[in-house]
Amino acid sequence: MDTHRAFEYSLVLKNIGKVESIGTWNNNLIASLANGSLIQYQIERISENFEFQAKEIRNIPKFTKKGITQMSIIKPKSILIALFDSTVQLFNLKSMKPLDILCSKKALLFSFNQKKSLCIGLKTKLLIFKWGNNTFENTINITIPTIPKTLDWFKSTKICIGFKKEYILLNLKDNSMDQLFALTKNINPISTKISDEEILLGKEKICYFKNPNGKASRNYGINWSDSPQNIYYFQPYLLGIFSNGIRVRTLNTKKLVQNIEIPVARSFCIGEKNNVNFAYTFNKEGIWRLNEIPLLVQVDMLCYEHNYEEALQLCQLVDTLDEVNKKAKFKTIKIDYAFYLFTQRKFGQAMEFFREVDCDPRIALSLFPSLVPPEVYKGLTTPIVENKELNENEQQDAILSLIDYLLQTRNSREIKKKKNSLEILKVIDTVLVKSYMQTNVSYVAPFLRIPNWCDLEECEKIFTERELETELIELYKTNGKHEKALILVEKKSKKTGDITIFVEYLCSLGRDHLELIFEYSKKLNQIDPNQCLKVFTYETNDEEELMDNQIPSRDLPRFLVKNFLQESLPNLIIPYLEYVIFQKNDSTPDFHNDLLLFYYGQTKSIQDLLKNSLSDEEKKNKLQVSKQKYIEKIKNFTKSSKYYLPQKMLDRFPEDDFYEERAIFFSRVGKHEMALNIYVNKLNNLEKAEKYCIEQYRKDGKTQDIFLILIKKILNSHPNKNKNKNQAIINSVIKIINKHFTKINPLKVIQILPKDLNLSEILVYLKLIIQNNTEIKRRLTITKNLQKSAHLNLRAKITKKSKKCICIDQNVLCQVCGKRIGDSIIGLFPNGVYTHMSCIQNKHICPKTNENFSIYSENFY
Structure with a gap:
């Protein structure tokens, strides 16, 4: 030419x-x-x-x-x-x-x-x-x-x-x-x-x-x-x-x-x-x-x-082409220019032109035969250029420019609109991995952690030949080959003695991979139970972690986890339920029931061990401390939890032990008499019984006579009592009725007191009752008189307002609209405001002052 x-x-x-x-x-x-x-x-x-x-x-x-x-x-x-x-x-x-x-x-x-x-x-x-x-x-x-x-x-x-x-x-x-x-x-x-x-x-x-x-x-x-x-x-x-x-x-x-x-x-x-x-x-x-x-x-x-x-400058001036053909011509020129720039070792500029024209990335990749086999870009039109072989430094610069181009291309919206987008993305990501391998291998693993479309077989072969375990694990992970990855993870953990990667990998798996989680957590539990627990309790919604896709947000199905731990890893069931209830605030009754029963089961197990460790004082002391820890947990949990089923606990807990806990169970099912019976007759603790009545008393509820029940229980305790004991009981009863006289019906309590009780012993109680009733009567009388006075004052005001006269002739103006009233019907409000009836929207509310006279609405017309 x-x-x-x-x-x-x-x-x-x-x-x-x-x-x-x-x-x-x-x-x-x-x-x-x-x-x-x-x-x-x-x-x-x-x-x-x-x-x-x-x-x-x-x-x-x-x-x-x-x-x-x-x-x-x-x-x-x-x-x-x-x-x-x-x-x-x-x-x-x-x-x-x-x-x-x-x-x-x-x-x-x-x-x-x-x-x-x-x-x-x-x-x-x-x-x-x-x-x-x-x-x-x-x-x-x-x-x-x-x-x-x-x-x-x-x-x-x-x-x-x-x-x-x-x-x-x-x-x-x-x-x-x-x-x-x-x-x-x-x-x-x-x-x-x-x-x-x-x-x-x-x-x-x-x-x-x-x-x-x-x-x-x-x-x-x-x-x-x-x-x-x-x-x-x-x-x-x-x-x-x-x-x-x-x-x-x-x-x-x-x-x-x-x-x-x-x-x-x-x-x-x-x-x-x-x-x-x-x-x-x-x-x-x-x-x-x-x-x-x-x-x-x-x-x-x-x-x-x-x-x-x-x-390119001249092509803009061509007016013999329509916009579509002109755009195609521009694209062809820029692709040719990019190839020419590449031959001139201007790699960055060349890749910028490829990106600008949004051409098929495989056209640019045809310049890198060492990274891409010819069949990848077969059928695509690529310029024919004389390209001398690149030296080592030039090759590094070219690949670095290619990496920037591919990263921008794979993230562009346009690439995802192409018909064969998945095929192209597969080529791009595979070439990116190869490029990182030639420039900086440390970038490979971070790249594989993000969603990618790498060719699994090709990358697997490369990593295996180079013995890159970390990269191979990430490749398997992002491609859903978790079992292969876990085999390598377990192997690597044993070799390095660091189980962190083992834990993190299992934590990254969600509910779709429960079988793998259960299988490999058994192996992890043998190494470190505490780290194993993290697999079932670790959750994150941290935005940065989610963005990096390091550990996805997840919530494993708790019932399935509980059943698995109960069957296969019983040492983790209590800490797992504690995590679910105390940290995740789960109110599922079954979880609360199970935790309470597991606490009880631990105390029984420890008690059995104590029987067999009578000669080993040190071991016995440790077991006693452990038993006491679970007893405290039972006490605290029975008081704090509102979601376990008390009737179920009554059936499972022994009648001759855990009296205070059984009292709480009885109170939860409304059996207050049974609860008080435990405090009075089993625990012999009137102070706790009295405290229980204070907590349960409701003036107008079903527990308004709870103090009477307590008094009955006290009087009926120790039927074969001697005179001194009898007097101590009487003193306890008198102390309670004197202290809580406002919460006890005097007629009912007198009926259940012993017949041989001297009047002088309850004289203080009677005085308190009389004074209290007198005070109540006085307050009611004052209230009644105040209400009567207010009623009379209101009647006087109404009467005064009703007697007020206003003279209105045809020249008087309406106080709302300002027009003459004439022969129109008049509305008169208690505050003296008069107006046309048509100017009144609500007969109880003055349209001029907005005062509300609904309490004597019948007296202002």
Whole structure:
């Protein structure tokens, strides 16, 4: 393929005389000669070698007095604007008949824009015209300081004027002029319009971009090796005119694209046919034609030269492609560019382009044959590049760049939308593992801990060959091969003597792997029961751990765990139930029942051991301490727990032991008499019995006579008592009735006291009863009188309010709406407010003060 060129060019007309100006219209070329003749040619291409034939179709001698020095064509109107002999005149292009003369003398140059505005420059004046009524109409005349050399429009309100010493920005709204920048001596101003928002101005060897506000529109200029004679914009290129030819540059990259050997070219005119742009220019040899090479062809040329940056810039300007095809072209160029960058050892930039175009990652992986077998990217289109073998350092840099690319790609949303996303992810993650193995093996295990799609067999083979136990365990774990992983974990724990990894692995398994947990916890229990317990009690909702997927949040089914521990690991059942009840606040009755019974079972077991350890004093002491610990646990738990079934406990606990606990069980089932019987007759502890009655007493409940039950139990205890004991019992009873006289019915207690009891012994009790009843009666009387007084006061207020009279005639105004009451029905409230009945929303509430009179609602109408 040829090297990149922007234009093809050839001499289409020669030996036609001295040309003053040219123009193009409907594929016709119009040339004005110095003698005033006007010639129109039809230009046709006659070969693939850029040869053209010019056919003369019109020749008008003496069309103007002198040659036309500047011409412009208004194509929609078929009008020619011509400047000749200091005159600006309009001509009809079809008939070449003269039309209006816009300026008859002193005209130097003009500028026409597509907003139908025309500016004619005189020596010290500008004439501004607007199109209207099929011709131009003069609207403004503006005085300027000196002779204009260049004129360029910004939209329809601003004009950039180039003078000999400076560039000026003229604002037509207020005729103000602002200097853009000054020029050095002996340098003529040159300019070309880029768009309505941008113009390019020359100053010696540099051209500057300006916007309509006079500011720089770009942060760079166009640099030339020497000062151009003129400049023209031929999208997307800038043409610089020099004595030895035309230099073609791009605006965006400023790169010199082509040198066209047309010396001292003048007066460019641009046309278009069949989506191909072309231009004409002339010099002393004749008239030349420049055809723009189709942009897509130029793009391919640039890619062939590995000038991908320029190709991407140019591809943006291609208007012969729809958005879909243009996007596909961009993608192809960037992939080619990425491959080229890779061959230039610019690995990071190459991977960035792969990521940017969101191509199939396997295309990028084709650059790494040592990591990916060819069948992975078989069927994919990949560029053919000459790639020299990478040395060791280059290979490391390339793989590190690949790792960054793959990590970003695997986490992108787009990859998961692809049809074969799982296949691609499998390739990516497997290559990532291989890449880590070649760069930093310590990254492999952390990578495997996150959800991944690694090829199990391939990675298993790699880790096995390298004897990487940790990595192999993580591989099995993330792929659900937990039994294989646990075999390795157990082996590693025995070898290192550290069971931490064993515990953590079992903790990471959830309810879906209960069989494995149960099986391997038996082995762990033989090593360390405390660590084994963690397997069943460890739970976490820590966000960081969950994010890292180190130990998932879980809650093993407690009934299944309890049954397993009870059957296989009985040494852990009590601590497990304690964890479930005390830490997890589980209120399941079965758990509470079981824990209490396990406590009791431990005391019995210890008691049996004590019988067999009578000779071993040290062992006996340890057993006694252990027994006491469980007895305390039973006491505390029977009092604190509300969820065990007391009737079940009564059936299981012995009648001749754990009296206090049985008393609590009796109280839970409402058998208070049985509970008090234990405190009085089994424990002989009246203090606890009295405390029990205080806790259970409810004035208006079923236990309002609980103290009577206690007294009966005390009096009936020790039936064969002697006189001293009898007196002690009587004293205890009297002490209780004196202390709790407000909670005991005096009539009922007197009936159960011994008949031979002296009145003097209960005299204090009787006095307390009488005083208490008197106090109660006095308080009730006071309350009754206060209520009666309040009632009388309220009646007096009602009576007073009821007797109040208000005189209302037709002129009285409503106190709510402010209108006359007239003959309307009236509402009167106890506070004196009167109003229309229609103004009252609630008859109990005053609409003016919002007072509520519902307690005497029948008295305010």
